[in-house]
Amino acid sequence: AQKITQTQPGMFVQEKEAVTLDCTYDTSDPSYGLFWYKQPSSGEMIFLIYQGSYDQQNATEGRYSLNFQKARKSANLVISASQLGDSAMYFCAMVRGVIKAAGNKLTFGGGTRVLVKP
């Protein structure tokens, strides 16, 4: 069974500063994918970044980067230069395998609420 743990229920960050959101995972599968999604108050889940278990480099997407430490089973999200619009819930998620036949049944963590202060 897979499990995603997000230990920070909520955090404040000053506008223009960086913030790190923690995510640890547990799986016995050798291949897996890790995602981060943002959920604003509107309810829609917005894809931010993806990291495959065999990727050699940490993923980056604009202001988002994923600090992937495979041995520690952690996949922390770093948001640089925080903006007021970054205030939202952030979810870490995992999928078994990186082969398309697996289907994308995501297992989500409990989320971290981020509030950006002006």
Add this chain to the structure above:
Amino acid sequence: DTGVSQDPRHKITKRGQNVTFRCDPISEHNRLYWYRQTLGQGPEFLTYFQNEAQLEKSRLLSDRFSAERPKGSFSTLEIQRTEQGDSAMYLCASSLGSQREKLFFGSGTQLSVL
């Protein structure tokens, strides 16, 4: 708007009534997923379709729940004899089924069972 759309956005019903939700995925996406999210939790997988075929169902999906995707386009999720424990946000997502599969989510249907 070419994103995933869900209807209705909100539904209030009395316990014991049947409800049906609709999801229209992004048109070229062959995979469609239903998730349920309760307050303060992350979404939980319910079921998914590849075209019109329902390929997997979670144990969370009791026999009061049924999902369909006729013709591999839109999907409906029906809950019969609703219970207060069914109150949640029901999220639909679609994807292309590529190797680095990115799910595109709708804004969800918030169900409240009184």
